[in-house]
Amino acid sequence: MDPLTAFAIAALMMLLNGGVLGILHRDLPEALRPSAVSWRIGTLLQAGGCVLLTVQRQLPPAFLLPVANFFLILGITCYWRALRQFYGLPDKPLIYLPLVVAVPGMWWFVAVTPSLSARLWIAAIVWAVIMFNCSQVLRISPRIDRAVSRRVLIAIFTVVAAFMVLRAVLFMLSPSPGSSIIDHTWLNMITPMVASILPVTGTTAYLLLCSERIRRQWEHAATTDYLTGLVNRRIIATTGSQRVSQAREHGKVFGVALVDIDYFKTINDRYGHDIGDLALKHVAARIERSCKAEDLAGRQGGEEFVVLLTRDDITQVLAFGEKVRQSVRSAPFPANGTDLTICVSIGIATLTPADKQFDDLLRRADQALYSAKALGRDRVMAEFGHDVAKSA
Numbered sequence: 001m002d003p004l005t006a007f008a009i010a011a012l013m014m015l016l017n018g019g020v021l022g023i024l025h026r027d028l029p030e031a032l033r034p035s036a037v038s039w040r041i042g043t044l045l046q047a048g049g050c051v052l053l054t055v056q057r058q059l060p061p062a063f064l065l066p067v068a069n070f071f072l073i074l075g076i077t078c079y080w081r082a083l084r085q086f087y088g089l090p091d092k093p094l095i096y097l098p099l100v101v102a103v104p105g106m107w108w109f110v111a112v113t114p115s116l117s118a119r120l121w122i123a124a125i126v127w128a129v130i131m132f133n134c135s136q137v138l139r140i141s142p143r144i145d146r147a148v149s150r151r152v153l154i155a156i157f158t159v160v161a162a163f164m165v166l167r168a169v170l171f172m173l174s175p176s177p178g179s180s181i182i183d184h185t186w187l188n189m190i191t192p193m194v195a196s197i198l199p200v201t202g203t204t205a206y207l208l209l210c211s212e213r214i215r216r217q218w219e220h221a222a223t224t225d226y227l228t229g230l231v232n233r234r235i236i237a238t239t240g241s242q243r244v245s246q247a248r249e250h251g252k253v254f255g256v257a258l259v260d261i262d263y264f265k266t267i268n269d270r271y272g273h274d275i276g277d278l279a280l281k282h283v284a285a286r287i288e289r290s291c292k293a294e295d296l297a298g299r300q301g302g303e304e305f306v307v308l309l310t311r312d313d314i315t316q317v318l319a320f321g322e323k324v325r326q327s328v329r330s331a332p333f334p335a336n337g338t339d340l341t342i343c344v345s346i347g348i349a350t351l352t353p354a355d356k357q358f359d360d361l362l363r364r365a366d367q368a369l370y371s372a373k374a375l376g377r378d379r380v381m382a383e384f385g386h387d388v389a390k391s392a
């Protein structure tokens, strides 16, 4: 097989991948589509560049080589753009700078001062710069994305960049360098294969990156309360059961605080549901501020929140409840031009040997909360009628 046939096969594979991505991208969520479209354009441009390289014997090099390189470099620039869009980074015209510099340079070293080695170096540097930036976009986002496909893409960008530089170096070191990129050297043979790694294998890795993002979004939606951002009832129940076992194993005090906004219906009726929602977010934020890293706060439903606490002794659990109550009371929040002070009632229960499961603990915290409401609200009650504020 000669290098031109290899370029033709590579172009065909890229076209197929670009076509498949074109069909599949409609299945992606709205937020991922701009990035998928950029990736698809990148793949089709790469294919276009390879098609042009297959007909290079038929067209004048001064026209063909700059145009083919324009397609190829714009293609990888589109990958860079696609990754920036994927991670929500703003569009930056500067990403087209390598293209703007490289294409006239290519033309110069074909038409004015012909030099294959200069062209190879321009290609090597430009590809390395763009590949490096693509991997940087992926590298700075590990907290958002721990997908294996992210690491695969970084590896692909690194391999392609390294190959382009190696190709220029080997060409310079070769005792009898070929006069064009269609000579039958092993380097020219593997060039189309390495060039197709990105649009072919890279596209698969990119699609897996998208599917991992979708999976995470589903997982987040299934575990998080959409309004407050706290975990939902389901996670509280499963984590609560785990913490019961852990507390028994390590001899720690495990407590539950049920936090309920007082007269919440009145807030809704007087100020409207939107302000009610703001009040829920406000209380959620005050609770989170009072939590330690190992605590877990969640929304149980309506205007009720739950906090799972592991402490050294019971007084620390009770102190947490009082801290939350005072934190909410002391921080009015803006509602329709006025500062609204809201209060919460809190019921607290700690794990006892008699508790069989997490629900038993939750039930006793609920009874304590009921007492706090019955005694006039804006207070913390522990189980068995222990009024925290009064005893402090």
Ligand SMILES: Nc1nc2c(ncn2[C@@H]2O[C@H](COP(=O)(O)OP(=O)(O)OP(=O)(O)O)[C@@H](O)[C@H]2O)c(=O)[nH]1
Binding pocket: 227, 260, 261, 262, 263, 264, 265, 266, 268, 272, 273, 274, 275, 276, 277, 280, 301, 302, 303, 373, 377
């Ligand atoms: N804005 C808003 N309101 C909600 C939401 N979920 C439940 N509610 C409202 O919360 C109110 C709860 O009212 P009640 O159970 O009577 O509680 P309350 O008025 O706080 O009374 P106490 O708890 O006894 O002090 C109802 O009006 C529900 O419509 C929500 O997500 N957003």
